[in-house]
Amino acid sequence: MLIVVSAPSGAGKTTIAKKILERFPFVKFSVSATTRPKRNGEIDGKDYFFLTREEFEKKIQNGELLEWEEIYGNYYGTLRSVVEDALKNGDILLFDVDVNGAISIKKKFPDDSILIFIKPPNIETLKERLKRRRTESEEQIQKRLERVPMELEKASYFDYIFVNDRLEDTVKSVLRAIYNEFERWKAVQRHEY
Template identity: 50%
Template sequence: MSKANRGKIIVLVAPSGAGKTTLARRLLNDYPQIKFSVSATTRPPREGEQDGQAYHFLSEEEFDTKVQDHQFLEWEHYGGNRYGTLRSEVDKLVESGYFPLLDIEVKGALNVLEMYGSDVVSIFIKPPSMEVLKTRLQNRGSETDHSLQKRLARAEQELSFAQRFDYAVVNDDLDTAYGEIQAIIESFITD
């Protein structure tokens, strides 16, 4: 791995339902030099989630302490809970020679871009249309009518920021979108 490329932070950002998490999992599976930066959240674990793997699950008080101590690169409220990227997680990965992968929301991604500048490669994953996004969210089976409308409204707002990121990839076909992301990643990751 080239020393010039060591420590690049890969930021994947997308509206909920655009396929960002699926694409991130494929990257992690195919590139051992990319490691997921585990975020922190105040939401309770879902079935099968373990602390320190999907998220660091924190109480409101623990989250508040970390905010006050400036331990987050970014954090925000989303869906009634708080989510954040711990600086210590990213630093640990960079110091170990990995490319940290952040799977975060638009506001947080913009904060990370501002802080790290050229040390970040940012990729915005776009749905092919709002209709497709709505269908994907409905197919999850976890959305109420109210939460679906909130997610769609937020998605429209988030899509307006796509041009602020280094790359925009439309996820119409998962394999095609993944191929585009691989080309981006392989432009700076070498063994």
């Protein structure tokens, strides 16, 4: 099973993904690859596989990426081997990816993936959250905000949409939805329809 969480930057997807992993310790996190610089506290191989632009482009050419995209001047993508190994082993993988990556995963694994979209309550709240992170310049924040209309439009491709107005409530709703999916998935595995 592939659980894919997407949202505009600052909507809370990474925080929610961490809560999913805390609640369901048997779920494994799918570490994405990126060419963006490492932020304080991030660990290579745990938060991301940090690659040079040349290394990433070589993986694109070799077909080693399940999905990838260039966003804000940096590449982001999912290593094909990580997903194939997980499916082979019957693992449950959690993805924290952008909307286009989520849709690509759903197209390649329609029966094995659940897409969850985290929607900000409004653009002003999103802007404030991005500023509070203090990880990007005003120009970078503006670039992230320019992408939001496209991301919101693609939410209709997702299985679940949650508005992250109050983080605690949103986390409870997301965990409940995932639990229900686990129950449905187990029934399918036992061939109970």
